[in-house]
Ligand SMILES: Nc1ncnc2c1ncn2[C@@H]1O[C@H](COP(=O)(O)OP(=O)(O)OP(=O)(O)O)[C@@H](O)[C@H]1O
């Protein structure tokens with residue numbers, strides 16, 4: 001049986017990596033084999049492109065160039081990491097995927113939705129998430145968490161460095177994505193303690209994948 005593909009999405013520092021690792025551990029305790037991966041990145045070539053993107057090296061070429069870079073990274077990641085895992089029956093948990101491109105390059109960057117979708121198809125083909133958990137909290141909370149994680153002296157990356165209004169618009173873009181695709185996406189309240197958020201995530205996964213009969 002093909003593995004399940006779950007993606008985590010949301011603004012900066014909202015707790016995606018934390019919850020993804022916790023979900024991976026919870027699934028493993030149930031005997032489910034999982035891989036944990038991320039975008040941009042998740043394969044050696046895609047990780048090299050991640051550096052270009054997050055260093056700000058691609059910023060001067062504009063959001064369309066960033067879309068192309070993300071798509072090139074995704075094509076390699078899907079082909080070499082995600083699809084082989086799913087084909088072996090392994091579950092893939094991915095920190096960001098297509099919805100980050102829709103939100104960052106599409107809604108915030110102004111790249112046309114048709115172009116965003118065309119690149120999506122080119123890079124991911126039929127390898128689409130079975131479930132997308134969109135973690136939602138006020139942008140200020142996520143940015144504060146990210147700042148605490150990095151330490152006071154750290155330099156913010158290309159997107160963390162954007163202003164507060166960028167991050168609030170980003171939050172609204174993710175909420176709109178969840179509203180537009182309710183069969184695939186679930187909005188999870190990411191406010192409060194990490195243990196509380198973990199329970200919300202697990203309930204969502206149980207309801208959507210286990211109880212729905214997606215898992216024997
Ligand atoms: N619910 C929570 N309450 C308080 N702190 C949290 C919570 N969840 C995660 N954190 C902490 O906030 C910081 C950011 O969390 P994490 O790295 O999981 O976020 P992220 O969404 O993956 O970030 P990024 O967008 O930068 O990839 C970490 O230091 C983490 O320990």
Ligand SMILES: Cc1cn([C@H]2C[C@H](O)[C@@H](COP(=O)(O)O)O2)c(=O)[nH]c1=O
Nearest residue numbers: 039040070096097100101104105159160
């Ligand atoms: C997949 C994807 C990501 N981004 C941006 C969003 C974040 O600012 C970074 C990734 O950093 P993180 O600490 O791992 O969250 O990349 C993007 O702009 N477009 C995308 O498609």
